[in-house]
Every structure is written in structure tokens, then in C-alpha cells.
Amino acid sequence: MARTLAFDSITVIKSARSLFWAKGFEAASIPDLEAATGLSRSSIYNSFGSKRGLFDAAVQSYLDEIVRPRLQPLMAERASASALAEYLDGLITVFSQPEALPTSNGCLLINTASSPLSADSHVSQVVQEYREELEVAFSRGINAAHPGLEPAVHQRLASTITGLVVASFALVRIAPAQASTLLEDAKTLVACAR
Numbered sequence: 430m431a432r433t434l435a436f437d438s439i440t441v442i443k444s445a446r447s448l449f450w451a452k453g454f455e456a457a458s459i460p461d462l463e464a465a466t467g468l469s470r471s472s473i474y475n476s477f478g479s480k481r482g483l484f485d486a487a488v489q490s491y492l493d494e495i496v497r498p499r500l501q502p503l504m505a506e507r508a509s510a511s512a513l514a515e516y517l518d519g520l521i522t523v524f525s526q527p528e529a530l531p532t533s534n535g536c537l538l539i540n541t542a543s544s545p546l547s548a549d550s551h552v553s554q555v556v557q558e559y560r561e562e563l564e565v566a567f568s569r570g571i572n573a574a575h576p577g578l579e580p581a582v583h584q585r586l587a588s589t590i591t592g593l594v595v596a597s598f599a600l601v602r603i604a605p606a607q608a609s610t611l612l613e614d615a616k617t618l619v620a621c622a623r
Contacts, residue, residue: 513570
């Protein structure tokens, strides 16, 4: 009779997420994942199908537990006029803490976008959908702050803010002060929008 797997999948996925976030998909070896999760190779494959299956679960966890809670005030039915500035201030605060995962590791999905795994069509789609989700949230924040903004200006501003946030995540591991400057620039653009 086969033995039943007894482990907390949420804890396993979070442990794998931290490893993938720190090292990237390619550099996170199966022995690394065994050590991080406490599972054997066979348990990883039996439970998640593959290293890639575990990575996909970690990405979903990252979106659901890290990204979307931060975006929630922007996605609320009635976002406050200050929601976007507060989101940007929150990132600036995090980037000032060297021990914080977003500061030491950047963004799991932006890191993945610049890795060989980004050639995979599913991964590429997930990263693109993430960027679109950011832009939708920022667009809602802009609308809350400046409800009468001309549509073309609104769209360009949302796209620019998204680009600055993405660039800040790409830069933060090596230059956190400059990453924060990009976020300050984003705040200035929002504040000065007409």
C-alpha cells in the first residue's frame, strides 16, 4: 500500500517560493528545493509533477499573497485619491529595508522575465498578464486621483507609471536608492498630472 503524503502544501509552496525568488528557477536545484521544503525529490514530483510545477505553484502564491494584497486598495470599488501615492510610498519604504525580500531579491516575475524560462509561452503569458494587472491597478489609482484627466493622457501616464515600477523592481537588487528614485519620479508624475 502506498504511503500517504503528509505535509502542509502551503508551507512547502512558500518555502519553494522564497528559494525561487532568491535564486531564480534555473539556479534552484532539486537538492536546494528538497532542503528548502523538507520534501524528497519523489515527493516533489509526486505532488507537483515537476520542478516546473512547483515553480508555477510558487508564482501563483506570489501573485495571491504578495502582489494582489498590495494592489487591493487600488482595485477597491472606490479607490481613494491617495491610493496610488500610498502604493508607491509603500514600495519606497520596503526598498529602504535591505533585509526585505523585494529589496534583496527584486520581483519574482520581473526576474523571471529576464531569465531563459521567459522563452516558455506560458511563463511569458503569466509575466505579461502581471504587467497588465499592474497597469490596470495604476490606471484605477490615476482615475481616483484625477477623475477628469483626458483619456490619452491617462493611458500614457498609467503606462509610464507601470514602466517605472517594473524598472524599479529590476534595479532594486543592485541599486535600491536609484530604484526608489524611480518610484519618487512616478509619484511626481501622478501628482502633476493634468
